[in-house]
Amino acid sequence: MSLLRTKPVDRIADESAHTPLRRTLGLVPLVALSVGATLGTGIFVVLGQATPVAGPAVAVSFAVAALAALFSALSYAELAGAVPVSGSAYSYTYATLGELVAWVCGWCLLLEYGVSVAAVAVGWSGYLNAFLDATLGVSLPAALSGDVVNLPAAVVVLLAMGVLLGGVRESAAVTTVTTVLKVAVLLFFVAVAVVGFQTRHMTPFAPAGIAGITGAASLVFFSFIGFDAASTAGEEAKNPQRDLPRAIVISLAIVTVVYVLVALTAVGAVGVDVLTGSDASLATVLQQLTEASWPATVLSAGAVIAIASVVLTVLYGQTRVLVAMARDGLVPRVFARVGPRRVPTANTLIVGIVVAVPAALVPLGQLAEATSIGTLVAFGLVNVGVVVLRRTRPDLPRGFRTPWVPVVPLLGLGMCVLLVAGLAPATWVAFGLWSVVGLVVYFAYGRRHSELAQGE
Numbered sequence: 001m002s003l004l005r006t007k008p009v010d011r012i013a014d015e016s017a018h019t020p021l022r023r024t025l026g027l028v029p030l031v032a033l034s035v036g037a038t039l040g041t042g043i044f045v046v047l048g049q050a051t052p053v054a055g056p057a058v059a060v061s062f063a064v065a066a067l068a069a070l071f072s073a074l075s076y077a078e079l080a081g082a083v084p085v086s087g088s089a090y091s092y093t094y095a096t097l098g099e100l101v102a103w104v105c106g107w108c109l110l111l112e113y114g115v116s117v118a119a120v121a122v123g124w125s126g127y128l129n130a131f132l133d134a135t136l137g138v139s140l141p142a143a144l145s146g147d148v149v150n151l152p153a154a155v156v157v158l159l160a161m162g163v164l165l166g167g168v169r170e171s172a173a174v175t176t177v178t179t180v181l182k183v184a185v186l187l188f189f190v191a192v193a194v195v196g197f198q199t200r201h202m203t204p205f206a207p208a209g210i211a212g213i214t215g216a217a218s219l220v221f222f223s224f225i226g227f228d229a230a231s232t233a234g235e236e237a238k239n240p241q242r243d244l245p246r247a248i249v250i251s252l253a254i255v256t257v258v259y260v261l262v263a264l265t266a267v268g269a270v271g272v273d274v275l276t277g278s279d280a281s282l283a284t285v286l287q288q289l290t291e292a293s294w295p296a297t298v299l300s301a302g303a304v305i306a307i308a309s310v311v312l313t314v315l316y317g318q319t320r321v322l323v324a325m326a327r328d329g330l331v332p333r334v335f336a337r338v339g340p341r342r343v344p345t346a347n348t349l350i351v352g353i354v355v356a357v358p359a360a361l362v363p364l365g366q367l368a369e370a371t372s373i374g375t376l377v378a379f380g381l382v383n384v385g386v387v388v389l390r391r392t393r394p395d396l397p398r399g400f401r402t403p404w405v406p407v408v409p410l411l412g413l414g415m416c417v418l419l420v421a422g423l424a425p426a427t428w429v430a431f432g433l434w435s436v437v438g439l440v441v442y443f444a445y446g447r448r449h450s451e452l453a454q455g456e
Helices: 009-017 027-038 041-045 047-082 089-096 099-135 151-165 168-195 209-224 227-233 240-270 281-289 294-327 345-361 364-368 371-392 407-421 425-449
Strands: none
Touching: 009 089, 027 168, 027 227, 027 240, 027 294, 041 240, 041 281, 041 294, 047 209, 047 227, 047 240, 047 281, 047 371, 047 407, 089 099, 089 294, 089 371, 099 151, 099 294, 099 345, 099 371, 099 425, 151 168, 151 294, 151 345, 168 240, 168 281, 168 294, 209 240, 227 240, 227 294, 240 281, 281 294, 294 345, 371 407, 371 425
């Protein structure tokens, strides 16, 4: 039964109220954090993969994927307002489903955040080389940009680590500025592409019918992963009960509008055939539409900014999840120690250095394969947690209430199960190995050092 012990919500609330972290984040930086973690590599490369599946209806596919993400986002919004702590889905499941499930969720979050940071950093290296080539006519030696070691990937992780060590207020300022810049760059793309929009490129609109639209929606769903980043800032938000739910919902709305506009104008400007198979689909559109090189250069600069900001925001999320797990005794307490600048200094240093290693040494494809499954498991557990907490603590104050419970959370859970079932066997093997390692760590260390166990 000790594996099923839950952490009382009142205890979680008390820890949040007396956090050593600094409460400096209002609604705008929280929205920027969430948008910054979501709006990254996906939109810059995903069109080339999704367009041949759905045809011009790929814009509808983005809307369908957004609807699927919305189910989980609404569940996140309720729990973020009811249990406003740094641990995100880990803390929510600890309060509702028990210690072992919480550990599994936290372990999945570490996989999601850590691997995705490394993968995004490797992608950033490629865009940086393209930008340098377009602007200066130079590029890094192949041996330093992936053939032997990926130096830029490691550097961007370490730079993000340095920004985080500067303090949450400073990190939030950088995140806000970079998020505004990359939204502006994508809106610049829309403004250029809409000039070349031709209705003939939009027919036939859905050549593969509903199956093509839903198939492409599965491909682009992972472009929406990241909206949960705001929930990791529960102890650094000024008014978490009010602002965290708003930030999650607002950020998802912003990202959805940007994605749909970009997809619609891109296809309308050049057609499906031009986009199919392109790894730099947006740059391809601008090259087709304009004779000048500067629009594509501006877009490349935007891609460099976009991907770097994702590294920063996701690395932030991972350190805050570790803060919560360390405070509960499930991982060493060094991860919860707060330094003079009111940030988890040792935690940030360890995470930054550890993540920089695979970013420098492991190819992008191998990193990306392990990211999705951890995210979907965490999303599914959050949807279950909403239903459980409604039954066990109906009186708990909530800054936001998920509508139509249990229908919406169950729809969110169903979408997660559907998408997880479609993942490749190799991904399941990697996840199984990661889970076994996690269980060994829990039974060898976490269970014996658990704060709840000490109080029994």
